[in-house]
Amino acid sequence: MIIDIAKKILSEYSLCPNCLGRQFAVLLTGTSNRQRGESILLTLGMDIHKNYLLTNSVDDQAFPLLKINFPPIQSLRKKIQEFKSLEVVFESCFICKGLFSDEKLDSLAKSIVAHSTRYEFNTFLVGCFIPPIIAEREEFIRSKFSLQHGETLKSEFNREIGKLTLGKLTGKEVEFNNPEILFIVDIESDFIKINSNPLFIEGSYRKLVRGIPQAIWLCNKCQNKGCDACNQTGRNYPDSVEEYITPYILQSAKGLEAKIHCSGREDVDALMLGHGRPFVVEISQPKIRTLDLVKLEELINASADRRVDVTLKGISNRKTLRSLKGESTKMAKRYRMMINTSQAVTWDLEVIKKSLIGKIKQQTPQRVIHRRADLLREREVYDVSLFVISSTLAEIEIHCEGGLYVKELMHGDNNRTIPSLADILQVPVKVVYLDVLEVEHELISV
16 A cells, blocks of 8 residues: 555655655646655654544554644644644755755746846756765665655656746746756755757858868967968968858847758868858857847958858758758769860860769778778769860869868879779869859758
């Protein structure tokens, strides 16, 4: 019987209604742990009162129950003769030490609301850090009395403080899977930690001049310390696409850090044209989530001074970011290259198309093998077009599968790319310049 088990527990340990009811949390759902605990205490109290009326005494096992700080029990104690002139010291809850009192919970909820005013958000979740000693006390009770139908204190506390906080935050909603704000209560110190989940901005960029890396490129020799090789700047290039895009967004969101995630990258000496390369900016710990993207786009493009052109498409999410990362090598690309040969050749487009269109086998290029695994990849060329300028100079366009190294498709990379244009022409081929004409992308946005 649950009442018998509860009586045994309470004869040795004082538990508040919440901690008592929580030991039977999975039984008879649709009520709260506090209501379960109060029901048990009321039943036990009535049983003590009945026996007292019959015998004018309280048995030894029931005696400790009269020290529980529960109003009906306090009222009963005043009726019993032995306690009329006895000052009783109430015992705090053995497990939570008063954590679930109305005053404590209300104070913590008010503290959360006070801290929340620094952030803009619509959805939130409340979590907590439980000191190990509390969990150990609860586990001790469950082990000693063989209790198997309870839930954790952490689970109950999160639920109760979450409901109280929701009642005090007008217009906000609880979100369990992906809240904008997570409040973490340190139960031991009452400290409220706030974790503002990242803000994601989706967009695309075009790079209109050569010599700009996508991200900051630190000097290979000094790694940002400054040396003669980098003219004491600590970097190989003075600017980057990322540095044009992220600062204004970071400042507007009042975040801690900004990071740009792109669908692949073009070479430093390549242009990025067409509709641009898709990216997602991730802002960590943002305080502001409603951004004027039109104004931000104007500020970014003005500061870039026609070196980079950015389009901001909207607020995004982690699902889009995963799509960007996962699909980058699958997005078809269109490239344009100016190439020259070491000697005069006959540019036969049909022969070139017949040889290049189809599957291409590529060993990781020598120029990137220091940072990429040495693998054999197979990628496909969909189409080839050619504009002949002279017997040694031509402009070639390649439509291909993402992940194909097109420079190596031209010069062969010492036979690490097969076939290659150099192999077809039987002369060395050099890429004068490269433009990315289009990244054909369809991101998953919600």
